[in-house]
Amino acid sequence: MNLILLSAIWGIVMMFSGLFLNSKSAAKTVALVGAVALLIGNIFDLSGKMIINSDFKGMLQYERFGLLFLTVLILALIIYILLSGKDVEAVGKHPFEYFALIFFVMSGAGLVALFNNLLILFIGIEIVSIPLYILTGADKRNLKGNEAALKYFLMGSFSTGILLMGIAFLYGAAGSFQVERLAMITSEDFTAFTTIGIVMVMVALAFKVSAAPFHFWTPDVYDGAPTVFTSFMATIVKAAIFIGFLNLFINAFAGKSDSWKLTVAIITALTLFIGNITAVYQQSVKRMLAYSSIAQAGFMLFAVFAVNDLSKQGLLLYAAAYCFATIGIFAVLVKMKDYTFEGFNGLAKKQPLVAFVLTVCFLSLAGIPLTAGFFAKYFVLAAAVKTGTYLWLVIFAVVMAAVSVYYYFRVIQAMYFKEGETQELELATPFKALLVLVAAVIIVLGVYPSLLLDMLIFF
Incomplete structure (x- = not known):
């Protein structure tokens, strides 16, 4: 609850700060103070100390997993502001408003992570989505950005209609929007209303x-949006929606019927195949990362497919590994003029430290051992294996992970083994130090994933 209130309040503070602070550079500072306040507030939430101690008639549930997941997202937001805050200021004339929209997105993420009512899930997703339409065309x-914003708005509105219709069907089946009422529906009670509702919500x-x-x-929107906002959309926003996805299926539909599992398995396989195979043929690193994010979504879908305790651990670790690595990559990419693979040629000679950090981030996305991405993939695949069904899907995912190594290593090869006219990057020492910190976190979580996972028990 602290996160939901504080982020909404700080979004308003950011808007009014723009009226009184003439310096654009002050936007990053004010946003960073707000992000730290969110972190402190969420830690208080984990300790049971809330600004308003109410679940609003059972519409919210303050479970440990959701609050810890939000802590990871807030940490990712702090890293994002530290690394890319100046780039947000460079997008246009309204940096305070851009950060205000980001905080409103975080408020929606809090609702999505803690919902116990389908209407709260719907409201949370809309609060997350609407600011993104604006940021895309900032x-x-x-x-290209204006076109991407219009396309995103139209497609997003269409999916919202499907989500609302699915929720209406589930209400018809359960007679309530409460998740626990959905959980009371037995396998024998599954009606056409229930099946149609689940499928429509799943599609949305x-x-x-x-x-x-x-x-x-995704590729057009991620490619057309300002790169600094693509970083935010591809990481924190994607992870926030996934926790809502997982919570709905693990709390309402787990163990009820395997009919929806086949649908999730097909979506997962298609996502892995299309994301990885299409990424191989991209010539722009930014567009490759867009397709890579699709492939990464395929792995996170294993948590939804499995709906067990390992799912929660896997998604939590995956969110941390994926967010930190991708934010680190985009923080460097936004400072480059050439987004092609050739633009990375010889980077290791002029910027060896930056090249090393990028290598660690790409290795993590590929799931190479000693990085957080390895254990992230291990846990989500182990969750699927634990179900004892659709083992072919796990084997297929391993093959697709091997394919992903190819296009990630293309960037590493360009940095270390290819000659070319290296781009001049003006990177401050604090920026490089933060990149090293990101790489260190990825390696530490790759060696000791229990540092994060044990918090599920500690709090």
Whole structure:
């Protein structure tokens, strides 16, 4: 609850700060103070100390997993502001408003993570989505960005209608929007209303996390949006929607019927295949990362498929590994003029420290041992194996992970083994120090994932 209130309040503070502070550079500072306040407030939440101690008639549930997941997202937000705050200021004339929208997104993420009522889930997803439509078209001078914003808005509105219709069908089946009432529906009680409702909600959420075959908006939107906002959309936003996806299925539909599992398995397989195979043929690193994010969504879908305790551990670790690595990559990418693979040629000679950090981040995304991405993939796949069904899907995922190594290593190869005219990057020492910190966190979580996972028990 602290996160939901504080982020909404700080979004308003950011808007009014823009009226009184003339310096654009002050936006990053004010945003960083707000992010730290969110972290402190969420830690208090974990300790049971809330600003308003109410579950609002059971519409919210303050479970340990959701609050810890939000802590990871807030830490990712702090890293994002520290690394890319100046780039947000460079997008346009309204940096305070941009950060205000980001805080409103975090408020929606809190609702999605802690919902116990389908209407709260719907409201949370809309609070997350609507600011993103604006951020995507924030650079008015970029026609590609304007086109991406319009496409995102139209497709997002369409998926919202599907989500609302699915919720209506589930209400018809359960007679309530409460998740616990949905959980009371037995396998024998599954009606056409229930099945249609689950499928429609699944389709809408698959669109929001850019899972195939509902991914078609992702490459154009991620490529057209300002790179600094693409970083935010591809990491914190995607992870926030996934926790809502998992919580709904693990709390309402786990163990009821395997009919929906086949649908999730097909979506997962398509997402892995389309994301990885299409990424191989990209010539722009930014666009490759867009398709890579689709492939990463395929692995996170294993948590939804398995709906067990390992699912929660896997998704928590995956969110941390994926967010930190991707934010680190985009923080460097946004400072480059050439987004092609050739733009990375010889980077290791002029910027060896930056090249090393990028290598660690790409290795983590590929799931190489000694990085957080390895154990993240291990836990979500182990959760699927634990179900004892659809083992072919796990084997297919391992093959697709091997494919992903190819396009990630293309960037590493360009940095270390190819000659070319290296781009001049003006990177301050604090920026490099933060990149090293990101790489260190990825390696530490790759060696000791229990440092994060044990918090599920500690709090």
